[in-house]
Amino acid sequence: MADAPPATSLVGHIPDLRRYARALTGDGWSADDLVQDTLERACERWQLWAAGSDLRAWLFTLMHNLFIDGARRAVRQQGQRVPVEDVGDELVAPAPASDQSLDLQRCLMRLPEAQREVLLLVSLEDLGYEEVARITGVPVGTVMSRLSRARGRLRELMDGSRTRAAPAVAPLRRLK
Structure with a gap:
């Protein structure tokens, strides 16, 4: 050695x-x-x-x-x-917490594995796209695409967990 x-x-x-x-x-x-x-x-x-x-x-x-x-x-x-989405109505939500760490963890686990891996390697481990591509064995463009989809989906999941309790904003009306 x-x-x-x-x-x-x-x-x-x-x-x-x-x-x-x-x-x-x-x-x-x-x-x-x-x-x-x-x-x-x-x-x-x-x-x-x-x-x-x-x-x-x-x-x-x-x-x-x-x-x-x-x-x-x-x-x-x-x-x-x-898939979690298929049984989401049957799952019991944990008691509300003052911070969002439980929501973030739960939302991260709802992402597809490939998207979650790329998101964690780029954002948590601060690796570059080329390094992530080498680690996961996919092209750099695929890394960028998965990262974009993961960020968007995570944003939707996090916003969805917050907006369920809050009333939705009324859509804009068109006036002539």
């Missing part, structure tokens, strides 16, 4: 990995498992990391691939997934 990066550089990325994993999974335990699996895979496959390249992007790529593999495995094991 003479060409392996120092362990301190790997350890320095753990908070970023945990933050992204928690945002991806929506669950602390699952996030910790995902980070652990990512670190194990990174240690097993140091020879695949190109020395001098961005270690953070490589780790995020490993995490992204593990998350996608886990999601696919869960679909195969569970059978069919039910």
Whole structure:
């Protein structure tokens, strides 16, 4: 392991990995498992990391691939997934909180996985479009499109949760 990066550089990325994993999974335990699996895979496959390249992007790529593999495995094991929109009326909302963090987390989890991943990598991890494209394995244009759709959908979801209780503004009338 003479060409392996120092362990301190790997350890320095753990908070970023945990933050992204928690945002991806929506669950602390699952996030910790995902980070652990990512670190194990990174240690097993140091020879695949190109020395001098961005270690953070490589780790995020490993995490992204593990998350996608886990999601696919869960679909195969569970059978069919039910979209949240289909059972939204049956779900019980939590008690209103003074802050919007619960609403944001719930709205983030309602985004499609591909959009949520791109949104989190760009906004939470402050990665560039090219890095996100490399991590997710899609073209830069697709990253930009997914990001735009994710931001729009998140805005709709957040506004929808606030405007349900508030009366809607009357539409403008045309006068001659």
